[in-house]
Amino acid sequence: MINESPRVRFAPSPTGYLHVGGLRTALYNYLFARHSNGKFILRIEDTDRNRYVEGALENLLETIEWTGLIPDEGPKQGGDYGPYIQSERLNLYKENVDKLINAGKAYHCFCSPERLEELRQDQIKARLPQLKYDKHCLFLSKEEVLNKIQSGEKYVIRLNVESGPKVMIKDIIRGNVEFDRSTIDDQVLIKSDGFPTYHLANVVDDHLMKITHVIRGEEWLSSTPKHVLLYEYFGWEIPEFAHLPLLLNADRSKLSKRQGDVAVEDYKAKGYLKEALINFVALLGWSGGDDKEFYYLDELIDKFTLQRVQKSGAVFNIDKLNWINAEHIKNQKSEDILPFLKNTLLHSEFSRISYTDDYLLKVIEAMKSRIVFYSDFLERSSYFFASPNEYDQQIIEKRWKPETPGHLRILIEEFEKLNNPAHDDFETALKSAAEKLQIGAGKLIHPVRLAVSGIGVGPGVYELLEILGKEEVIRRINTAIEKIAV
RNA sequence: GGCGCAUUCGUCUAGUGGUCCAGGACGCAGCCCUCUCAAGGCUGAGAUCACGGGUUCGAAUCCCGUAUGCGCUACCA
Numbered sequence: 001m002i003n004e005s006p007r008v009r010f011a012p013s014p015t016g017y018l019h020v021g022g023l024r025t026a027l028y029n030y031l032f033a034r035h036s037n038g039k040f041i042l043r044i045e046d047t048d049r050n051r052y053v054e055g056a057l058e059n060l061l062e063t064i065e066w067t068g069l070i071p072d073e074g075p076k077q078g079g080d081y082g083p084y085i086q087s088e089r090l091n092l093y094k095e096n097v098d099k100l101i102n103a104g105k106a107y108h109c110f111c112s113p114e115r116l117e118e119l120r121q122d123q124i125k126a127r128l129p130q131l132k133y134d135k136h137c138l139f140l141s142k143e144e145v146l147n148k149i150q151s152g153e154k155y156v157i158r159l160n161v162e163s164g165p166k167v168m169i170k171d172i173i174r175g176n177v178e179f180d181r182s183t184i185d186d187q188v189l190i191k192s193d194g195f196p197t198y199h200l201a202n203v204v205d206d207h208l209m210k211i212t213h214v215i216r217g218e219e220w221l222s223s224t225p226k227h228v229l230l231y232e233y234f235g236w237e238i239p240e241f242a243h244l245p246l247l248l249n250a251d252r253s254k255l256s257k258r259q260g261d262v263a264v265e266d267y268k269a270k271g272y273l274k275e276a277l278i279n280f281v282a283l284l285g286w287s288g289g290d291d292k293e294f295y296y297l298d299e300l301i302d303k304f305t306l307q308r309v310q311k312s313g314a315v316f317n318i319d320k321l322n323w324i325n326a327e328h329i330k331n332q333k334s335e336d337i338l339p340f341l342k343n344t345l346l347h348s349e350f351s352r353i354s355y356t357d358d359y360l361l362k363v364i365e366a367m368k369s370r371i372v373f374y375s376d377f378l379e380r381s382s383y384f385f386a387s388p389n390e391y392d393q394q395i396i397e398k399r400w401k402p403e404t405p406g407h408l409r410i411l412i413e414e415f416e417k418l419n420n421p422a423h424d425d426f427e428t429a430l431k432s433a434a435e436k437l438q439i440g441a442g443k444l445i446h447p448v449r450l451a452v453s454g455i456g457v458g459p460g461v462y463e464l465l466e467i468l469g470k471e472e473v474i475r476r477i478n479t480a481i482e483k484i485a486v
Numbered sequence: 487g488g489c490g491c492a493u494u495c496g497u498c499u500a501g502u503g504g505u506c507c508a509g510g511a512c513g514c515a516g517c518c519c520u521c522u523c524a525a526g527g528c529u530g531a532g533a534u535c536a537c538g539g540g541u542u543c544g545a546a547u548c549c550c551g552u553a554u555g556c557g558c559u560a561c562c563a
Contacts, residue, residue: 011563012563013562013563015563045563046563047562047563048562048563050562051562051563109561113561116560116561124487127487128487128488129487129488129489130487130488130489130559131487131488131559132559154561156561158561174491174492177490177491178490179489179490180489183488183489183490183559184489185559187560188560188561189561190561191561192561193561195561197560197561197562197563198562198563202563217557218490218491218492218556218557218558219557219558219563220557220558220563221490221491221557221558222489222490222491222557222558222559223558223559224490225489225490243491245491245492246556246557248556250496250497252555252556253555253556254556254557280498283498283499283511284498285498286499287498287499287500289500289501290500290510291500291509291510291511293498293499293510293511293512310498310499311491311492311493312491312492312493312555312556313492313555313556313557314497314498314499315496315497315498316497316498317496317497317498317512317513319497319512319513320497320498320511320512320513321512322512323511323512323513324512326524326525330525367524368525369524369525369526370523370524370525371524380523395522399522430521440521441521442521442522444521445521445522446521446522448521449521449522455522455523456522456523457522457523457524458522458523458524459522459523459524460520460521460522461521461522462521
């Protein structure tokens, strides 16, 4: 086993969207696999037919693809251990559970939901410490079982938990965890509709798919003894376990839809970069042990180990996500942002106007350090794409004085003299205008910014002017002089 | 109720017996830079390391207990 290269899996159930907790689980599996030269497998756990959602699988696959956490084996890419969708593996569960039945480690149970409920109520009333199935059907004779099956009675297959030593779980993150066998219920393995439960399916598949490390959420820790028992009964080698801490809401309950967005799709739609989402989610429960917090995927692969995973749950803090997103945008090459800006423009009110790459690249350079999302290019600097149609009233009050129009006319005269001016040319022109007027440059700078952009914040004014260009700048100043009445 | 896991600034975390009256990051406040807003730089507020006992010359770090939180307790995953 030590010499084998690891095989790990991400095993989501297609419920309609990819949960950010699921993304984190997928990420850690992926990182572990890549770090140790192993294989990352995607397996779809769709054994609950009541939870079937149309299109959920396709959506899940698409979202995983978007994150870039591409599996080595899975429904899309195939592999030697398929099929990778549990509903297509029903025969395998049947086959293997039969072995258990023959060995007396599992048995048919014909108890009705009503009897089960009654039993449960009785146990509650009797204040029994544990609520467990009473093994009623274990004592049916072979003939009785056969008869019931042949007469069409509904049944499930249960695990036969017998007394014995404590079940010990070795968990990479939590150390050893022990469970008394008497606390383990005779878990249903095959449901009455013929589908396996998670417990059976995941053990059978993990074995058949030669999974070496089971890396999953902490909510599975409590049912792990059932899985270990199953491995034991089957006589299969037990994989290593690593139970990840939960992702939490601000009130420290398990991260849920009620308290904000939990779907990766939601964050994607809001404009978060996959790089940022991955970076952020990686830090929820793991740290490299130093002060580094900005990571690209390949750096994470390099540094990631399960030993450094935190034990306690982590609150999903949107402020930090925003910071990381801004940080990633800042660090992107402008050329790499270009296609996204173009796409954003295409879906905006400016879709009918075309801008040169050169122009857009300048806009990106100017705005990159001032935005959190790509959409902020439009939200915070729409003036690069159209003349301002209104002017910030507060800035008018602060910066636009009665003498301002006169000053700006002088400034325009200076600008007129320029030929294809750049940053410094605008600066020289503005300063000489200020000198002629015997005023400080600020008396010109702020009104120009307002005239040209409609607002009081943004890139340096000369940068702004250079990007917009002489003609456009003069046009806008003239318009502002007309429109802004003090 | 039972079983299990966890517990360091508001949040994410560093820390594996002395270098920790606890370091970093986000957020917050202030200063610098500056034509504005960001970015960047600097500074600050913010944690009796859940609590109580031990062990030890010495504990955030080891042990025990308590509390609190969370998870599981389904023919859901």
